[in-house]
Amino acid sequence: xxxxxxxxxxxxxxxxxxxxxxxxxxxxxxxxxxxxxxxxxxxxxxxxxxxxxxxxxxxxxxxxxxxxxxxxxxxxxxxxxxxxxxxxxxxxxxxxxxxxxxxxxxxxxxxxxxxxxxxxxxxxxxxxxxxxxxxxxxxxxxxxxxxxxxxxxxxxxxxxxxxxxxxxxxxxxxxxxxxxxxxxxxxxxxxxxxxxxxxxxxxxxxxxxxxxxxxxxxxxxxxxx
Amino acid sequence: xxxxxxxxxxxxxxxxxxxxxxxxxxxxxxxxxxxxxxxxxxxxxxxxxxxxxxxxxxxxxxxxxxxxxxxxxxxxxxxxxxxxxxxxxxxxxxxxxxxxxxxxxxxxxxxxxxxxxxxxxxxxxxxxxxxxxxxxxxxxxxxxxxxxxxxxxxxxxxxxxxxxxxxxxxxxxxxxxxxxxxxxxxxxxxxxxxxxxxxxxxxxxxxxxxxxxxxxxxxx
Ligand SMILES: Nc1nc2c(ncn2[C@@H]2O[C@H](COP(=O)(O)OP(=O)(O)OP(=O)(O)O)[C@@H](O)[C@H]2O)c(=O)[nH]1
Ligand SMILES: [Mg+2]
Numbered sequence: 001x002x003x004x005x006x007x008x009x010x011x012x013x014x015x016x017x018x019x020x021x022x023x024x025x026x027x028x029x030x031x032x033x034x035x036x037x038x039x040x041x042x043x044x045x046x047x048x049x050x051x052x053x054x055x056x057x058x059x060x061x062x063x064x065x066x067x068x069x070x071x072x073x074x075x076x077x078x079x080x081x082x083x084x085x086x087x088x089x090x091x092x093x094x095x096x097x098x099x100x101x102x103x104x105x106x107x108x109x110x111x112x113x114x115x116x117x118x119x120x121x122x123x124x125x126x127x128x129x130x131x132x133x134x135x136x137x138x139x140x141x142x143x144x145x146x147x148x149x150x151x152x153x154x155x156x157x158x159x160x161x162x163x164x165x166x167x168x169x170x171x172x173x174x175x176x177x178x179x180x181x182x183x184x185x186x187x188x189x190x191x192x193x194x195x196x197x198x199x200x201x202x203x204x205x206x207x208x209x210x211x212x213x214x215x216x217x218x219x220x221x222x223x224x225x
Numbered sequence: 226x227x228x229x230x231x232x233x234x235x236x237x238x239x240x241x242x243x244x245x246x247x248x249x250x251x252x253x254x255x256x257x258x259x260x261x262x263x264x265x266x267x268x269x270x271x272x273x274x275x276x277x278x279x280x281x282x283x284x285x286x287x288x289x290x291x292x293x294x295x296x297x298x299x300x301x302x303x304x305x306x307x308x309x310x311x312x313x314x315x316x317x318x319x320x321x322x323x324x325x326x327x328x329x330x331x332x333x334x335x336x337x338x339x340x341x342x343x344x345x346x347x348x349x350x351x352x353x354x355x356x357x358x359x360x361x362x363x364x365x366x367x368x369x370x371x372x373x374x375x376x377x378x379x380x381x382x383x384x385x386x387x388x389x390x391x392x393x394x395x396x397x398x399x400x401x402x403x404x405x406x407x408x409x410x411x412x413x414x415x416x417x418x419x420x421x422x423x424x425x426x427x428x429x430x431x432x433x434x435x436x437x438x439x440x441x442x443x444x445x
Pocket of ligand 1 (some may be wrong): 033034035036037038039040041042068124125126127139169171172173174201202204
């Protein structure tokens with residue numbers, strides 16, 4: 001029985017903002033959202049936009065083994081040793097929220113192998129609108145939806161839409177073809193989220209990820225401050 | 226009597242990574258060996274009396290305070306499949322993290338320092354039980370229960386099996402689980418050289434094949 005033992009050993013406290021040597025660890029940002037909304041495309045574009053200035057790594061949580069990790073590898077957005085896939089037993093939201101142990105392991109392994117890192121992006125395989133990341137795993141979370149999934153998703157709300165630190169409405173290039181009303185989506189999102197930020201992106205365009213990259217740069221500045 | 230601590234440790238929601246593993250059920254489902262509740266019961270019974278007994282005894286021995294290094298080697302020697310040794314260490318590392326956050330103590334800190342890549346999960350579970358003030362029988366019961374509850378919840382996801390039927394399978398196995406846990410703890414009390422070495426070759430072979438699948442839902 002050692003319940004009163006004071007405890008500060010390395011890797012025991014998952015949300016600890018410092019490395020064992022006292023330096024500030026990498027900022028960890030989660031990306032969640034429905035299937036196919038563009039999470040992996042956003043991660044890939046962020047890596048391309050930020051990798052020259054920042055040391056970045058990615059953890060993917062797939063429903064099937066390694067799908068997203070393999071996409072990132074094929075597209076060579078980062079060297080392979082900077083990408084780790086976590087297997088989720090068909091339940092990515094369990095691995096990012098209820099039992100984050102495998103993700104924390106992946107994050108630590110990346111820091112050990114290629115660190116020190118500035119930024120770790122953690123993607124959750126899409127499963128539903130209620131998936132959110134544990135605060136023990138990430139410091140901030142981005143929820144990615146798209147205009148093609150229906151323009152009433154912001155109105156429907158759910159924990160991802162209402163509480164994510166950044167809401168990304170992706171694939172605006174498709175809005176005319178699927179009859180999505182972007183202004184209505186912006187109004188509904190504002191209603192659900194109050195002051196929390198919302199950005200609209202189209203990753204098919206030149207530097208389409210810029211609004212998300214800018215937001216990440218601002219979070220990194222806060223983190224380092 | 227520390228029954229409530231036992232429930233915390235045995236809870237399927239204890240955040241130590243078990244949810245991503247099927248205990249061989251995914252491979253058995255694909256091979257057509259589990260198709261319904263009866264198949265699940267047969268699979269669980271086989272697992273219980275083989276790797277369940279062996280793992281439970283390792284956990285009981287750790288709970289008794291046997292040397293984790295020796296138990297690590299004993300576990301390696303009892304796990305011929307590389308895929309299963311890797312899975313056991315991975316889960317052991319996750320269990321170490323969860324246990325240290327849940328029942329902080331010097332013994333678990335020392336274990337984490339000695340095995341940064343993890344030792345076998347039952348060994349860690351035994352030490353976690355010890356840190357929680359539990360005994361070898363408790364540790365053995367936890368392992369025995371997760372030996373069968375893991376495949377059962379995986380089968381519910383893989384086969385859309387009726388969850389009531391799957392839970393009834395577990396309930397019917399309960400008396401056998403008790404017997405296996407008692408045997409495991411009794412063996413552990415006799416010392417490391419008396420630990421059982423029961424195994425199920427088909428589980429080992431299927432685990433090796435499963436690890437090579439390009440697409441799968443569970444890690445093992
Ligand atoms: N037109 C258009 N297509 C896009 C855009 N962003 C992503 N896509 C495409 O949408 C599809 C799905 O994108 P992914 O990035 O794989 O989506 P995801 O959210 O990671 O999907 P899961 O991981 O399966 O949940 C791919 O074919 C992308 O090329 C966009 O802004 N516009
Ligand atoms: Mg993806």
